[in-house]
Amino acid sequence: MKQMWQSVMKAFVGGLLIIMPIYLSVFLLLKIARSVAGLVQPIARLLPEWIPAERILSVLFVVIVCCLIGAAARTSKGRALRERIETSLTQKLPGYALFRGLTQQVAGKSEDRVWEPALAEIEEALVPAFIIEEFDDGRFTVFVPAAPTPFAGSVYILTPERVHPLNIPFAQAVKSLTRWGSGSKALVAAMKTEGLKDKTA
Numbered sequence: 001m002k003q004m005w006q007s008v009m010k011a012f013v014g015g016l017l018i019i020m021p022i023y024l025s026v027f028l029l030l031k032i033a034r035s036v037a038g039l040v041q042p043i044a045r046l047l048p049e050w051i052p053a054e055r056i057l058s059v060l061f062v063v064i065v066c067c068l069i070g071a072a073a074r075t076s077k078g079r080a081l082r083e084r085i086e087t088s089l090t091q092k093l094p095g096y097a098l099f100r101g102l103t104q105q106v107a108g109k110s111e112d113r114v115w116e117p118a119l120a121e122i123e124e125a126l127v128p129a130f131i132i133e134e135f136d137d138g139r140f141t142v143f144v145p146a147a148p149t150p151f152a153g154s155v156y157i158l159t160p161e162r163v164h165p166l167n168i169p170f171a172q173a174v175k176s177l178t179r180w181g182s183g184s185k186a187l188v189a190a191m192k193t194e195g196l197k198d199k200t201a
Contacts, residue, residue: 043057129144
């Protein structure tokens with residue numbers, strides 16, 4: 001009974017972590033669209049009354065603004081401004097840096113070592129894990145997910161010889177976890193051998 005309850009809770013948390021960002025994005029988009037409704041009213045009055053012009057134009061306005069900001073953020077000045085904003089404001093939000101690193105890994109746009117796929121030695125087994133951070137003394141903080149919900153699990157601090165980074169994309173590691181370990185052969189094959197060599201030397 002306890003195991004079934006834990007499985008239900010893990011499934012719930014996994015689904016919640018997927019649904020919440022989508023829900024919040026849509027909620028914020030609609031809320032911002034309502035706040036700018038007054039700006040588009042003059043144009044909306046020119047359209048037929050049977051068309052929900054105010055709502056459509058408000059959403060369209062927000063989408064265009066987001067696209068313009070996204071395009072500006074790709075320029076050198078935009079990147080510099082974004083980094084200053086993140087340093088002064090958003091980096092102070094709990095968990096923001098980790099969440100940002102995770103989303104960039106999912107999109108394949110980050111070369112940081114945060115959330116780097118790895119195999120960790122736990123007791124007598126190799127388990128899929130993600131490197132979260134590296135200590136000055138070489139130890140690692142690793143997150144060991146619980147299949148099939150890759151964003152729920154346990155955190156360990158391990159010595160470097162017990163952590164083996166993988167030469168695979170983040171998405172591939174997550175895919176294996178969501179399939180209850182199917183594809184683990186590829187994970188083992190992608191294991192970097194430097195740590196093993198040092199261990200056996």
